[in-house]
Amino acid sequence: MERDFKTLLRKSGKTLREDGIGVFLVKAKNWTVFRLKHRKREEVMKDILFINGCGLLHPERYRVDHQIEQLEANGLTVDKVYYTEVNPKIVKFYRGIVIFRCPITESIDELIGKANYFNKRVFFDVDDLVIDTKYTDDIKYVREMDVDERKTYDEGVIKMGITMKKCDYLITTTRALARELKKYGKEVFINRNTASEEMVKLSLEAVRKNKRDIDEIVIGYLSGSITHNPDFELVKPALIKIMDEFSNVKLCVMGHLDLPEELKRFEHRIIRKPFTNWKKLPEVIASLDVNLAPIERTIFNEAKSENKWMEAALCKVVTVASDFGAFKEVIKDGVDGVLCKTGEDWYKGIKEVILDESLRKKMAENAYKKAMKEYITTYSGLNLTRFIESKLAKNIAFVLPSTNISGGVNVVLKHCDILRQNGWDVMIINMDVEDDNLKNDAGEINVVSGVRHNLMARFDRMVATLYTTLAYVKTYADVKKKLYLVQNFETDFGDYGNDAKKIANATYNAFDDIHYITISEWCKNWLKKDYDKKAKFAPNGIDLDKFEWRDRKFGDKIKILVEGNSDDYYKNVDESFRIVDKLDKSKYEITYLSYQGEPKKWYYVDKFYHRVPHDEVGKIYGGCDILLKTSILESFSYPPLEMMATGGYVVAVPNEGNMEYLKDRKNCLFYEQGDIEQAVEKIMELIKNEELRKKLTENAKKTVGERDWSKIEKKVLELYK
Numbered sequence: 001m002e003r004d005f006k007t008l009l010r011k012s013g014k015t016l017r018e019d020g021i022g023v024f025l026v027k028a029k030n031w032t033v034f035r036l037k038h039r040k041r042e043e044v045m046k047d048i049l050f051i052n053g054c055g056l057l058h059p060e061r062y063r064v065d066h067q068i069e070q071l072e073a074n075g076l077t078v079d080k081v082y083y084t085e086v087n088p089k090i091v092k093f094y095r096g097i098v099i100f101r102c103p104i105t106e107s108i109d110e111l112i113g114k115a116n117y118f119n120k121r122v123f124f125d126v127d128d129l130v131i132d133t134k135y136t137d138d139i140k141y142v143r144e145m146d147v148d149e150r151k152t153y154d155e156g157v158i159k160m161g162i163t164m165k166k167c168d169y170l171i172t173t174t175r176a177l178a179r180e181l182k183k184y185g186k187e188v189f190i191n192r193n194t195a196s197e198e199m200v201k202l203s204l205e206a207v208r209k210n211k212r213d214i215d216e217i218v219i220g221y222l223s224g225s226i227t228h229n230p231d232f233e234l235v236k237p238a239l240i241k242i243m244d245e246f247s248n249v250k251l252c253v254m255g256h257l258d259l260p261e262e263l264k265r266f267e268h269r270i271i272r273k274p275f276t277n278w279k280k281l282p283e284v285i286a287s288l289d290v291n292l293a294p295i296e297r298t299i300f301n302e303a304k305s306e307n308k309w310m311e312a313a314l315c316k317v318v319t320v321a322s323d324f325g326a327f328k329e330v331i332k333d334g335v336d337g338v339l340c341k342t343g344e345d346w347y348k349g350i351k352e353v354i355l356d357e358s359l360r361k362k363m364a365e366n367a368y369k370k371a372m373k374e375y376i377t378t379y380s381g382l383n384l385t386r387f388i389e390s391k392l393a394k395n396i397a398f399v400l401p402s403t404n405i406s407g408g409v410n411v412v413l414k415h416c417d418i419l420r421q422n423g424w425d426v427m428i429i430n431m432d433v434e435d436d437n438l439k440n441d442a443g444e445i446n447v448v449s450g451v452r453h454n455l456m457a458r459f460d461r462m463v464a465t466l467y468t469t470l471a472y473v474k475t476y477a478d479v480k481k482k483l484y485l486v487q488n489f490e491t492d493f494g495d496y497g498n499d500a501k502k503i504a505n506a507t508y509n510a511f512d513d514i515h516y517i518t519i520s521e522w523c524k525n526w527l528k529k530d531y532d533k534k535a536k537f538a539p540n541g542i543d544l545d546k547f548e549w550r551d552r553k554f555g556d557k558i559k560i561l562v563e564g565n566s567d568d569y570y571k572n573v574d575e576s577f578r579i580v581d582k583l584d585k586s587k588y589e590i591t592y593l594s595y596q597g598e599p600k601k602w603y604y605v606d607k608f609y610h611r612v613p614h615d616e617v618g619k620i621y622g623g624c625d626i627l628l629k630t631s632i633l634e635s636f637s638y639p640p641l642e643m644m645a646t647g648g649y650v651v652a653v654p655n656e657g658n659m660e661y662l663k664d665r666k667n668c669l670f671y672e673q674g675d676i677e678q679a680v681e682k683i684m685e686l687i688k689n690e691e692l693r694k695k696l697t698e699n700a701k702k703t704v705g706e707r708d709w710s711k712i713e714k715k716v717l718e719l720y721k
Contacts, residue, residue, distance in 0.1 A: 045455040046077035049094040053083040053102025070381025077456040092446035100125040103159030119393040119425045124167035131161040174326045177303035203314035206282035220288035222254040234294040238346035285315040293321035313367035336367040395425035396461040399469040402432040467504035486518045488635035517719045522656035541709035547618040547645035561624035563639045566597035570633035622646040644700035667699040
């Protein structure tokens with residue numbers, strides 16, 4: 001910040017010395033306006049974020065504001081921020097990022113890194129060859145800088161080049177600039193500078209209000225100071241000759257002017273205009289008969305845009321320009337402008353449009369029609385929009401009622417990981433008030449709040465994950481495909497007489513075009529049988545590297561694990577502790593693991609674990625010998641699979657969510673729900689029968705091996721196609 005302030009002071013001093021107080025005040029006003037425009041923004045999720053790295057209003061307007069207008073006119077939602085105010089965390093609020101002329105900083109570097117991790121595409125936009133000193137070394141203005149100013153300028157150019165190289169794709173203004181940028185091995189898209197709707201409005205008003213003196217011809221050179229402008233040298237001899245030959249010709253020059261000696265005898269015919277705000281510029285242009293756009297032949301200049309032609313065209317003023325760079329690409333000589341290569345060309349071209357009023361007006365009208373058709377933001381942004389959208393990763397949002405740890409949430413997180421690792425832009429919309437990024441086994445996942453944040457982005461996929469989240473998915477407009485990940489028969493979650501039962505049940509008969517997907521054969525079957533809903537299915541898997549295998553050797557105390565939420569009746573945890581009550585406490589150690597509810601007063605518990613992070617659960621299973629799982633309703637029951645993955649044994653009540661992989665007396669022991677004595681007998685048999693344990697262990701290894709996520713990954717990806 002201190003360095004930026006010193007640079008500002010140095011530039012202010014130079015402007016005062018060379019351009020005077022008038023120019024300084026104009027630039028100071030522009031800077032104030034610039035800073036006010038870049039105040040802190042609210043957190044709203046949109047499609048694209050523009051990061052502006054240029055402190056000049058003119059480039060920002062053309063390459064940030066106007067491109068935003070192009071994208072918004074084609075349905076994308078867009079934000080912008082100044083690069084010094086970038087917080088890398090904001091990357092989660094956008095699908096793609098466009099960085100305009102931005103030097104590398106610690107924050108920008110971190111933001112690009114996060115974007116890469118989350119499969120957010122980053123575009124670098126540049127409208128000048130300010131990305132390598134091999135281009136800027138040839139600029140006269142740069143060569144005339146003092147040592148300190150030159151050092152600062154070169155550092156900025158080098159840092160801008162670093163940012164560019166870190167980005168995925170490049171956007172630029174002209175063919176010549178694209179040609180040079182392609183040398184850096186990036187795909188380049190040309191999106192020419194265009195006029196905003198307001199520019200067009202102001203230009204049309206200026207044309208309507210303008211009253212020209214029919215007895216005089218005004219030629220305009222609107223490029224600022226000409227004593228330090230090599231471009232003007234190209235046209236100066238022709239201008240002198242024209243003004244000698246035609247006494248009714250006047251020259252209008254914008255900006256601070258030290259009149260060249262050769263032109264001083266025409267001083268009474270030279271109209272001086274100060275630097276003009278862009279909103280007032282059309283009035284100046286409309287007062288002209290001829291607009292001059294000479295440009296010196298350098299690689300740097302060849303890359304510049306045709307703004308001068310476009311701005312004049314909107315005001316129905318003919319442009320005489322150098323037959324070079326963007327002017328050569330855009331202007332059709334003699335049709336919508338005049339192109340000049342030599343000094344003689346300049347003289348003949350200017351003279352022709354002076355003498356032939358009908359030709360001058362015809363070319364101006366042709367240029368106007370072309371500009372109105374091809375150079376207005378509203379009509380010209382489709383190709384830019386399509387290019388950006390074609391490069392964005394497919395994005396998907398999972399809507400969760402809460403990010404609190406549960407088996408169902410863990411499944412969603414695993415699907416998120418699989419999708420992200422396969423190139424998807426993945427996020428979670430948390431319908432709880434809080435929001436933050438989640439970390440699980442595979443890495444970080446973006447989370448935003450569906451309550452606190454206003455989401456305005458487009459999504460390729462949006463997924464409901466519990467019956468309470470389907471309404472949000474159904475009402476979100478900009479989604480290509482809406483899905484409902486069914487993990488259980490949630491109608492039975494509520495007590496009788498509770499409206500939640502009918503609300504949950506209604507979600508299985510959604511009228512909208514909802515695509516049902518699920519994680520168990522049981523859910524797939526009842527969705528089809530009871531609700532006539534066809535569902536795609538991918539089984540749940542397990543990360544075996546998170547569950548260390550340990551051969552069990554029963555010692556003096558058998559360690560029994562009870563798992564489940566004591567508050568949920570269908571988890572049937574009370575029955576587990578009624579079974580525990582029948583055991584000799586001197587021979588058993590009882591561990592209770594719960595994501596939500598806590599032990600009831602009558603539970604006998606030696607060790608209690610509450611809301612343990614998923615990557616630490618394996619240690620708890622590995623420290624116990626037998627899992628006692630008494631749930632009566634599960635869509636897919638993870639605890640038995642996780643216990644088997646550590647080498648432990650399972651005694652369980654059979655239900656639709658565990659019979660998919662649990663087989664009685666093959667890899668587990670089942671008992672009939674409610675039969676406490678039978679459950680105790682199964683535990684005793686397991687302890688006494690070594691051959692049975694050996695058989696269960698061998699089959700358990702096969703079961704968990706088949707459930708390795710790496711073998712299921714393709715099926716998970718298929719769900720979201």
